[in-house]
Amino acid sequence: MADKRANRVVMGEPDQSSEPAKPQSRILLVTGMLGAGKTTALRELEDLGWESIDNFPIRLLDRLVGGDGNDHPLAIGFDCRTRGFVPAEIIEQVKRWVEDDGLAITTLFLDCAGHELERRFNETRRRHFLAGDLPVSSGIAAERELLAPLRRWADVLIDTTDFSTNDLKQTIREQFRQTAPQQMTVTVSSFGFSRGKPPTADLVFDMRYLDNPHWEESLREQTGLDAPVGEFIERSAVFASTFDKIRALLLELLPRYAEQGKAYVNIAFGCTGGRHRSVYTAEKMAQVLREGGFSPTVLHRNLGSRAEDLVEGTQQP
Structure with missing residues (x-):
């Protein structure tokens, strides 16, 4: 073509x-x-x-x-x-x-x-x-x-x-x-599946395959912005390999979206409550995208929710 x-x-x-x-x-x-x-x-x-x-x-x-x-x-x-x-x-x-x-x-x-x-x-x-x-x-x-x-x-x-x-x-x-004065706007967001998926997300990655910090007493009130939570997530045997695959996919897709004239791309990471795994992954991915030449905006939809207000249910992902 x-x-x-x-x-x-x-x-x-x-x-x-x-x-x-x-x-x-x-x-x-x-x-x-x-x-x-x-x-x-x-x-x-x-x-x-x-x-x-x-x-x-x-x-x-x-x-x-x-x-x-x-x-x-x-x-x-x-x-x-x-x-x-x-x-x-x-x-x-x-x-x-x-x-x-x-x-x-x-x-x-x-x-x-x-x-x-x-x-x-x-x-x-x-x-x-x-x-x-x-x-x-x-x-x-x-x-x-x-x-x-x-x-x-x-x-x-x-x-x-x-x-x-x-x-x-x-x-x-x-x-x-x-x-042209405008460039493609990239948003990296986190959310909790317990409150529903974001309707405007173009790409959704489900991080519930990772161990949930919510069930660690010392981490429950913390968030993905806190170092102990990040260290807990990084210790997962599959986090590094899956994160690298998602990173490679995004770095390949985003330039192609730009070539097609897409004005906005919203990349959403979800976990159960939207306070731990999704937040940490979104922050880490935003940094990777900045290093790749993009200028993403980071939004955390459910970060302000109290841990006890979220529907975590039994000890499930």
Whole structure:
């Protein structure tokens, strides 16, 4: 899949060597053929942290772009339906903006083969804006002729003919995530099964296979944050080997989640009461993830509960 997408990105990352070191505003103009994926691209950019505006009137662009500088990147979508859409005039307008050293402007053009655009229009039963009473192929041909100057002039050209929606999203991430201010948020949490599993957890690890410190009189009122509890858990014959396996799994999965554009990942460790085994493991795993380049937030759902309030039952895990 990666090779297919690479072959369809006709032009790569825009050359940033001539851009100012600290531009006041970063602007991405997103245009292209109707049905080629502009809406999907704008939504993905929004998920990456860009402010996104679609079909903004061309005559108002000067006021929007020429406003006070903003560190937040801005993506502006427009196409043949946009009021005041004249490609030659848009190109000249952008050239004037580029003369302003406070602006870093990139133009993205989304293209698609005519036969695939026809299929998409027929599948969704939408009428092409320029077709009128003629077949959709006539509207596509007229639009392609109208947009030809923008296509030739664009900094980045992506052909979505063979793309699924997910392919386009991943390509947008690869092209523009370096300028996105947000990164994937990782949360490592502990909880007690006696109070129910956390509904938002993506990955749940059950630590009840370990000996329970609750049944040690001297450890019952302590928690996984206390050294004696940690020492008790570490003495388990299986803790080290299982912890290493979980660590290896997470260090492999988290980068893959990031590649897929997942914004939040919640890793939850559970034990019976949520005060000993799960707390210690969550703290230890968070430290490992920090060493692996992540910045996890640590939450302990049931740490504040009193030991006698938890449903430990008989001496079971």
